[in-house]
Amino acid sequence: MPLPEGPGAAAARPASQQGRAAPRRRAYAARPTLPGSPCGPPEVTSGRVRAAREQCVVPCRAVPCVALAVCGACGAAMADSTQNGPMQGGAGGGAVQFLMANKLDTAMWISRLFTVYCSALFVLPLLGLHEAASFYQRALLANALTSALRLHQRLPHFQLSRAFLAQALLEDSCHYLLYSLIFVNSYPVTMSIFPVLLFSLLHAATYTKKVLDARSSNSLPFLRNLLEKLNANQQNILKFIACNEIFLMPATVFMLFSGQGSLLQPFIYYRFLTLRYSSRRNPYCRTLFTELRIVVEHLIMKPSCPVFVRRLCLSSISFISRLAPTVA
Secondary structure, eight states, rough: OOOOTTTTTTHHHHHHHHHHHHHHHHHHHHOOOOOOTTTTTTGGGOOHHHHHHHHHHHOOOOOSSSGGOOOOHHHHHHHHHHHHHHHHHHHHHHHHHHHHHHHHHHHHHHHHHHHHHHHHHOOOOOTOOOHHHHHHHHHHHHHHHHHHHHHHHHHSSOOSSSSHHHHHSSSSHHHHHHHHHHHTTTOOOOOHHHHHHHHHHHHHHHHHHHHHHHHHHOOOOHHHHHHHHHHTTTHHHHHHHHHHHHHHHHHHHHHTTSSSSSSSSSHHHHHHHHHHHSSSSSSSHHHHHHHHHHHHHHHHHHSSHHHHHHHHHHHHHHHHHHHHHOOO
């Protein structure tokens, strides 16, 4: 007949069974248990521990635990899930670390994005024509800031000397710093904002791809495809920028005679155009001048072209060729 279980059950058991159970009770009492341990006695089990038991992947029947983190089989499963957590959230952390490690490039990236934003609101005046004029100035000022930062990155040690100025004038960033100062206080011209917009867009796209690579190799595939398409059309965009730079020269002369430009603006812009023509890193201005000359000469040599138009075009080509700087 089975013995009843209750307060007097221990007294009703045989002495041999009591002797075998006593060491187990002493070992259970001597075992170090913490309130957070799912293998602890029922009286120290809290709601947090019960939740941990429910989340446990493997039933906790292994070695008695000293703490929650070393709970035999379930502790190993919890450790794996804990280690996998930072791995899933580490993609954004890698991008943040990349941005913090390249602070100057990040500052130029932000200023270029702001330039694209202001230029787009000038070209598409969604907030009104009065606000569009202010966005025109903001875009040129942001481009001037970007160019100054880039010039500082290329030539970090400033010197007040003629040699340093000559070296600075060879940099494309110095060219567009001068470009922004030419047009920032002038009458807003849509043609003058396109080089600023497109250059900022190209450079911002290049750095955005680096940020995405630092975040994850497969992150944001739609944005990556857009950046790849923009990069595929980079040569056409640079030719369009060079075309804008060239035709802004007669536009400044026209603005002078229409009363919307200053007297010095055409002369300063001519200096900018000569710097772009002799640029070492961007030959598209020279290339487009050559292509335009070839196209014009081909058109005026046709028999249907009037003689006075042919003479006028040949004289203009000769005059512009004399004004072109010598390229080493």
